[in-house]
Amino acid sequence: MKGNQTIGNLTLYGQTIQPDELRFKDGFTFIAYFFFPHTIQKLFGIAPKEITGSHLDLTLLPQTKKFDLQEQLLNSGSLEESLVFIEKFILKLSTQPFQDNDRIVFAIQELKKTNGLISLVDLQKDLSITERSFQRLFDTNIGISPNLYRRICQFQFAFQQVNQSNF
Numbered sequence: 001m002k003g004n005q006t007i008g009n010l011t012l013y014g015q016t017i018q019p020d021e022l023r024f025k026d027g028f029t030f031i032a033y034f035f036f037p038h039t040i041q042k043l044f045g046i047a048p049k050e051i052t053g054s055h056l057d058l059t060l061l062p063q064t065k066k067f068d069l070q071e072q073l074l075n076s077g078s079l080e081e082s083l084v085f086i087e088k089f090i091l092k093l094s095t096q097p098f099q100d101n102d103r104i105v106f107a108i109q110e111l112k113k114t115n116g117l118i119s120l121v122d123l124q125k126d127l128s129i130t131e132r133s134f135q136r137l138f139d140t141n142i143g144i145s146p147n148l149y150r151r152i153c154q155f156q157f158a159f160q161q162v163n164q165s166n167f
Helices: 037-044 062-067 069-075 079-094 102-113 120-127 131-141 146-163
Strands: 011-013 055-057
Touching: 037 079, 037 102, 037 131, 062 069, 062 079, 069 079, 102 120, 102 131, 102 146, 120 131, 120 146, 131 146
Parallel strands: none
Antiparallel strands: 011 055
């Protein structure tokens, strides 16, 4: 459950900006896969900004129905078998033709490589685009602003440092 809302067996969550809580009933197995936001369009045909701060029932998507993923997962005999079904499903989705936006891939790689410490103005200049185009690039492909994405990268790096006692 999310709040007072019951969530289906297969759910795709968008970027969450505000803290959130999920509650599970007994006998529940939770499997999570984390995707870069720009891959959501390629894999599921959904603009990331459509699910930012929200979620989508994956059983409603034609590719999930075609693969009969929910039924396979509900009838699997083990966690390992479930993981194999999910991996096959994701691999099948990844073979769909789609043209990645080279600019967003470059921007994300630079932000991750520098742990979010690169100047956004410098990154925008490296891409040779205006500030407004830079904003639109992130809004369309990531679902959040470049500054928020940069702060998330900084937080993730800091979190890793604390977990590894590297501070």
